[in-house]
Amino acid sequence: MKTILPIQWKNDILILLDQTLLPNEVVYEEFETIEGVWDAIQVMKVRGAPAIGVSAAYGLYLGIRNATERDFPSFYEELTIKAAYLASSRPTAVNLFWAINRLKQTAEQNKHLPISEIKQLLLEEAITIHHEDEEINRNIGENLLTLLQDGMGILTHCNAGALATTKYGTATAPMYLAHERGWNLKIFSDETRPRLQGSMLTAFELQQAGLDVTVITDNMAAVVMSQGKINAVIVGCDRVAANGDTANKIGTLGVSILAKHYGIPFYVAAPTPTIDLETPTGAEIPIEERETSEVTHRFGIATAPENVQVYNPSFDVTPHENITAIVTERGIVKPNYQENLVKVMKRP
Numbered sequence: 001m002k003t004i005l006p007i008q009w010k011n012d013i014l015i016l017l018d019q020t021l022l023p024n025e026v027v028y029e030e031f032e033t034i035e036g037v038w039d040a041i042q043v044m045k046v047r048g049a050p051a052i053g054v055s056a057a058y059g060l061y062l063g064i065r066n067a068t069e070r071d072f073p074s075f076y077e078e079l080t081i082k083a084a085y086l087a088s089s090r091p092t093a094v095n096l097f098w099a100i101n102r103l104k105q106t107a108e109q110n111k112h113l114p115i116s117e118i119k120q121l122l123l124e125e126a127i128t129i130h131h132e133d134e135e136i137n138r139n140i141g142e143n144l145l146t147l148l149q150d151g152m153g154i155l156t157h158c159n160a161g162a163l164a165t166t167k168y169g170t171a172t173a174p175m176y177l178a179h180e181r182g183w184n185l186k187i188f189s190d191e192t193r194p195r196l197q198g199s200m201l202t203a204f205e206l207q208q209a210g211l212d213v214t215v216i217t218d219n220m221a222a223v224v225m226s227q228g229k230i231n232a233v234i235v236g237c238d239r240v241a242a243n244g245d246t247a248n249k250i251g252t253l254g255v256s257i258l259a260k261h262y263g264i265p266f267y268v269a270a271p272t273p274t275i276d277l278e279t280p281t282g283a284e285i286p287i288e289e290r291e292t293s294e295v296t297h298r299f300g301i302a303t304a305p306e307n308v309q310v311y312n313p314s315f316d317v318t319p320h321e322n323i324t325a326i327v328t329e330r331g332i333v334k335p336n337y338q339e340n341l342v343k344v345m346k347r348p
């Protein structure tokens with residue numbers, strides 16, 4: 001599968017594809033500091049829950065690798081400070097906190113070792129998280145394929161693609177696997193205001209890979225569903241609460257309501273690192289609000305009156321009642337989500 005890799009680790013340098021420049025420019029940027037990674041996550045040079053988690057893992061290592069502390073308590077205190085800094089970059093995608101905690105646990109579990117060895121183990125854990133992500137996505141794709149048929153029309157929202165992960169994507173994983181097997185899925189990618197990840201990222205990566213993708217405006221979901229063009233909706237997620245309520249890019253809620261109205265299955269592609277059993281319901285998921293210029297300006301041109309009031313939540317929550325199935329790499333989860341999410345998290 002020919003895809004552009006958004007994240008690479010080479011010669012102790014984190015290399016990120018600057019996604020703010022797509023689809024017009026493919027530019028890679030090198031990062032050697034935790035501050036640089038924090039900024040890359042915040043301004044969305046790298047974005048997408050899994051990609052944020054992988055980048056944060058490398059970012060935390062970059063932030064601690066030159067620490068001079070020689071005893072574990074003071075080293076771990078510094079690690080915790082760096083972790084809290086990185087965690088402040090964006091609040092909704094739970095993968096960020098999951099990845100940071102994986103590295104903190106690695107340090108804890110090896111507190112008896114010399115600091116230099118602990119640092120090396122932190123890098124190895126970040127690399128492991130990176131490599132695990134590709135397998136997770138492929139397995140999500142295989143599980144989603146069991147719910148699809150050749151020739152189906154699929155609507156997807158925002159970018160839960162290869163660009164949001166390390167490879168394959170989550171919502172797009174079955175699309176790439178289907179293409180490899182000679183299927184012809186007809187994919188509809190809505191633009192996904194305000195940052196247009198659906199047209200600028202999803203359509204870009206799928207077209208690059210030779211898939212059948214059609215861009216529609218965000219307000220066209222109802223008409224393509226009413227015309228019978230959509231047989232299934234597949235979206236990504238940034239955090240799945242214990243009861244199955246799911247936070248995803250703003251607009252996902254509306255698409256789920258339309259899918260329910262037209263009797264179209266609505267699938268959430270959910271890597272288990274994005275499932276947060278500590279958050280009881282969607283009401284408790286922190287929703288990021290971003291700068292107003294994302295709404296009032298596009299490409300430097302004002303599209304709204306100066307100083308107008310703007311409300312710009314970057315995510316919304318789809319209630320579990322609107323979700324047909326939550327598809328993980330460990331299996332397909334159907335209602336009762338409260339019970340079945342616990343079971344899937346216990347599977348190897």
Ligand SMILES: CSC[C@H]1O[C@H](OP(=O)(O)O)[C@H](O)[C@@H]1O
Nearest residue numbers: 047048049160164236237248249
């Ligand atoms: C598998 S990516 C999950 C998720 O992340 C995206 O948000 P953002 O581009 O703001 O990081 C979008 O909600 C995707 O569905």
